[in-house]
Amino acid sequence: MTQSYRIETGGLINRNKKISFKFNGTSYFGYEGDTLASALLANGVHLVGRSFKYHRPRGFFGAGVDEPYAVVQLYRNGETEPNIKATEQELFEGLEASSVNCWPSVNFDIGAINNFLKIFLPAGFYYKTFMWPKSFWYKIYEPFIRKAAGLGVASTKHDKERYEHKYEYCDLLIAGSGPSGLASAYSAAKNGAKVILAEDKPRYGGSLLTSDVNIGNQSGKDWADGIISELKEMPNVTVKNRSQVFGYYDHNMLVMSEKVSDHLPKTKKYHPNKRLWYIRAKEVLISSGSIERPIVFGNNDTPGVMLSSAAKEYLKVYGVLVGKKPLVFTNNDSGYETAIEFKKHGVEPIVLDSRSNPQSEIIDEAKNLGINIKNSYVVVAAQGYKKVKSADVATISEDKKTLGKIENINCDCICVSGFWTPTIHLASQSGNKTKFNEEIDAFVPGVSKQNETTLGAANGVFTLEETLKTSFEKGKELSKKITEKNNEVSIPNVVEKKYSKHDKFWCVPLPKGKSYKRFLDFQNDVAVSDVEIALKEGYRSIEHVKRYTTLGMATDQGKTSNLNGLQLVSEIENKVVPSVGHTTFRPPYTPISIGAIVGREVGKHSKPTRKSPIHNWHEEHNAVFVDAGVWLRPRYYKRGNETLFEASKREAKNVRTNVGVCDVTTLGKIDVKGPDAAEFLNRIYTNAWLKLPVGKARYGVMLREDGIVMDDGTTTRISENHYHMTTTTAQAANVLSHLEYYLQLVWPELNVNVVSTTEQWAGAAIAGPKSRDLLQKLFPKTDVSNEGLPFMGYVEGELFGVKARIFRISFSGELAYEVNVESDNGRFMWEKIIELGEEFQIQPYGTEALSTLRIEMGHVAGSELDGRTIPYDNALEGLLSKKKDFIGKRSLQRSAFVAEDRQRIVGVIPLDKRTSIPEGSHLVKDANAPLPNKKLGHISASCWSVEHDNPFSLAILKDGKNMIGEKLFVMSPLKNKVIPVEIVSSHYVDPKGERVRS
Amino acid sequence: MLHIKCPHCGIRSQNEFSYGGDATVKRPELNKEVTDQEWDNFVYNRVSPRGKHLELWQHLSGCRQWIKVERDTATHEIFNTYKANEEIA
């Protein structure tokens, strides 16, 4: 393929480096420095997609972030990404891209039939057309729309790319490296401020790359290059290209997306694909420039119709002609710049100017070059289907209402300029109250809410001289506030051409008898007629018009369409634009990949993984792990081909008959110290704590203020003013915050300190009838007899030279102990227990056996203390002190909490003594009752009782107290199970609790 | 993301803090008789003002102190921050 639209010389591309790429399966080449759009245009490719609704042919409209059409599916290094703007995507070797919205192909598109049926697809078509008949939705409309619409397909594969987040602080963040960005960055940096200058494009300089101006005896571009290289050398300045500041959030935090690797064939090793910067700036300077807006005319979406500024950029930056017979249609002087560039490269443009007799320096230059200029002329409609072939043009009356005789002009592109719209998105996001500027027919920033200033074209200032002057001054003024320095930089002289006033004209009237589609929103196919319908149907608020017609709702967020939409609404409604108001600007300014937002927090990186100091031993002994919050705990230790069920039964059984050991390091541990510690515990827990002697442990329950159980656990008095509190694994962090809340805010007079010691101690629970014999072997010098260390007793001992804490507490219901040693000695302790336990047939047990043991004992845990139950529900009312007040006590008087038929924990056994009961199932009286069947309770936990060798469950059941002996049904629609059951006591094993005291 | 000045540590990002609700609510004293209405007001009933609001935050991933933050609920402006037991003028 030859690049028939590439001019011989010129542009900022590197002609020494050819790059080959594929579009829709065809191979092309471009040069280093091209975008996919400029390379395709160089090859004469104008047809890149189909429109969203009518599937009309789509070409290129812009040259950057404002592009509404050229959205492609990109393939890179075996991955695919949808919704890529061809105008932003830099060319790299081997790039492959394809059109979206086309089925089966861009040249023959079945959806284009919509174009001929457009009578059925007016404004609100989502709401109207596909609503009827209802039965058609799933089978006909929805699959059809899915197949024919959309902006590409997201990959279903795991994203192998890496995305990073970075946090940064600076004095000044400057968004945009055009003349105002460069000038303000330069003066602020020279004045000692810490500056970040962000540019979304690969090249710095903004409008200076394409405008014909001089700054201090240099071309605008050379001046920009000089400033950038000087800034890059300064230690207090960070200059970033390919970096879009897309969101302005509270307290001057801005988020910027840096494309680190998108322009490369493959991400370099250890590099991210994108980096998201969270920047907290003392001051923000918005120098985001402006975007040219189109003039609306018939068939203005035909490929070959594009913004005049884009045509100029393709020529000056990429050396690409967007056409060889260009028509420039303008209402202001900018169009002449484009025409002059064409002329300089030997192409004869025709300029149609809607103004009757405009006069200015640049128009004189165009005239002197012999450019054909037609005043009071407009384009009525573009002709051609897949590409512009000609234009119907006509004179227009001074009041812009009457068209003259229609003539046809041959052309291959129409470059439109309807004047400039300041890019105020960031200012508006920050809370700035924008105002309408009649001079330029657009909104500009008004009163700032945060520390933000908008400069240059983004502020509606379109002369370079004023832009540079105010930007140099602002950079100095704002940096001075921060650095208190006063370094002056001189403001260079500027040579630029004077412009005349633009024409307040934005929409060409329809000629009599014609019904051309005149598009406002190019990506979402919203035409003038759609907005007219919406208004006729009674939509008034601009926000409602937007949602009903989808104007400005596509991925380009109406960057080229919003103002013309407002003009239309204001015209029909006979209101001025400012009273119509613009829709809310919300971040992101331009689409951001989900991967970049998520960053490194994926998979195992989404939360920390906590492992006990004994973890490696478990791994070496075939432990199968389970997530317990952020902890990894052994669920069971697999022997041979054992299943979970078999292994946990074996482990639990061995605890009941011999002795088992379980890693309980993960339990939350909090040191409570101070002279008022006992008083504090007495207020926090529901039971009495003032008389607990040193060397004794007590089980405690704490409530929230609303009476719901918050957590339970044992707390041991280690010494006079020192208590060791344990919490459940899941609630450890919440309990600490809860304690701190009361100590710091409610009872600051209490002299108590709390600190988490969870990670300081490794813990092993030794449980079973032989546990005392084993303990004696472990601690030969310590009296561990029933008298020396009674139930709920505590002693300190020495485990082969290692200091240990020994608690006689039990979760399994068996005679049991918990030994704690400093974490570093955890594995030593564990191996000693296993070694010396061998003669007692010791086996390690995991969380599954642990659950079995506690369930058949009727001990409550997280599945009963689920944030919905009070002490009574868990049969814990015996722990409620009548003598003292405690957190949450007053709430227990609530009528629902004292109701006679209050829910309560019960045991559940299947009548056949074989069928396992799924956790979460509901209990009902009558299995055949009509739906909704009244729920009496739910199964909170299930196990296979090793003591009785049949299934056993715990349930929270309405009026549980009086339900013992009742026959009910367990229903699990999820598992499709109906199981007849009997309600029994929740204490299924050792109901008197004799074993723990034995 | 808010920027909150912890009176103990200085200015930190919101993600170091956790929100704790209305700071003007006072827990009834222990062992004091309270009516159902008083208790309900303490446990459940909160005003949800638009504008200035004194609220509790805990500097969870910092000094772990509970602090009081005077914030505008509409604009998110923070006017002042106080230690847990600082007198508020």
Ligand SMILES: [Zn+2]
């Ligand atoms: Zn702090």
